[in-house]
Amino acid sequence: QGDPIPSVKFPNGTEVPALGLGTWAIGEDAGYAKMEIESLMAGIDLGMTLIDTAEMYGDGGAEEIVGQAIRGRRDEVFLVSKVYPWNASLKGTVEACEHSLERLGTDRIDLYLLHWRGNHPLAETVAAFEMLKASGKIGAWGVSNFDTDDMEELLRVPDGANVAANQVLYNLSRRGIEYDLLPWCQSRGIPIMAYSPMEQGHILHHPELIHIAKAYQATPAQLALAFLLERDGVIAIPKTSNAERVAENRDCVSLEITDEDWQALDAAFPPPAMKKPLEML
Numbered sequence: 001q002g003d004p005i006p007s008v009k010f011p012n013g014t015e016v017p018a019l020g021l022g023t024w025a026i027g028e029d030a031g032y033a034k035m036e037i038e039s040l041m042a043g044i045d046l047g048m049t050l051i052d053t054a055e056m057y058g059d060g061g062a063e064e065i066v067g068q069a070i071r072g073r074r075d076e077v078f079l080v081s082k083v084y085p086w087n088a089s090l091k092g093t094v095e096a097c098e099h100s101l102e103r104l105g106t107d108r109i110d111l112y113l114l115h116w117r118g119n120h121p122l123a124e125t126v127a128a129f130e131m132l133k134a135s136g137k138i139g140a141w142g143v144s145n146f147d148t149d150d151m152e153e154l155l156r157v158p159d160g161a162n163v164a165a166n167q168v169l170y171n172l173s174r175r176g177i178e179y180d181l182l183p184w185c186q187s188r189g190i191p192i193m194a195y196s197p198m199e200q201g202h203i204l205h206h207p208e209l210i211h212i213a214k215a216y217q218a219t220p221a222q223l224a225l226a227f228l229l230e231r232d233g234v235i236a237i238p239k240t241s242n243a244e245r246v247a248e249n250r251d252c253v254s255l256e257i258t259d260e261d262w263q264a265l266d267a268a269f270p271p272p273a274m275k276k277p278l279e280m281l
């Protein structure tokens with residue numbers, strides 16, 4: 001099984017592994033379904049029991065794949081799904097959640113996120129989330145792609161302070177949140193879920209990342225993930241539909257990087273020197 005995966009605590013006390021499983025672009029082609037299900041199952045077996053999905057992914061297809069991967073072992077996993085902003089009205093949020101539950105083949109989603117900000121007032125979406133929580137259909141709710149000012153606005157709406165997480169683009173090549181949003185969330189105990197932790201694979205070809213990883217007999221993917229796990233209150237959700245890569249990603253927890261090499265990484269991927277608007281994919 002390897003070294004234990006560090007855990008991150010949500011405001012309600014629930015602890016989850018800091019390394020989970022992404023599902024963007026799965027469930028789009030039935031020909032890959034078996035591989036996708038097997039990879040998710042391999043991840044759960046290795047302790048990556050947080051699964052991130054959304055009604056958007058594969059137009060519901062990803063949730064169906066997740067449903068198959070967790071069949072018979074629902075209680076081993078922490079399920080995260082997301083509502084489209086245009087569905088996030090009072091009634092629409094509840095309906096979208098019920099459809100997600102059907103596709104996932106379960107009676108509850110552990111963490112339900114607003115995928116990004118849209119036109120429905122935040123107060124309405126939050127009211128719907130609170131109703132879903134009261135009925136037990138979700139365990140907690142959060143947001144995604146919210147910058148610091150959005151978070152501050154959220155805290156001003158009724159029950160907005162119940163936000164459990166913010167899922168944002170965060171990886172070595174996208175460090176903007178370190179300037180303000182990350183410390184803002186850390187100081188309030190609100191975990192950051194780092195999406196596209198390997199910039200969808202693009203940073204894995206970076207020569208300095210490859211060079212430093214080599215010194216540890218590690219892969220660039222492992223180093224990119226170790227960078228995120230080094231930070232308090234950060235959950236990384238890499239996606240792969242390859243069971244061997246799942247195991248490779250899982251093993252990032254064993255890397256012990258020297259201060260000198262963290263500094264070399266900072267030189268190659270500089271932290272922000274000023275506020276940058278939150279980027280999204």
Ligand code: NDP
Binds near residue numbers: 023145200221281
């Ligand atoms: P990632 O940074 O996780 O990269 C995924 C890509 O990297 C895939 O092409 C995968 O290919 C490849 N890969 C994975 N592991 C390895 C490895 N060890 N070596 C080489 N290549 C590897 O990108 P995602 O955009 O998928 O982000 C992760 C998750 O975050 C998503 O799946 C989704 O759940 C969430 N997300 C949320 C967003 C939001 O707006 N809230 C936006 C974007 C993502 P292969 O599968 O072939 O291995």
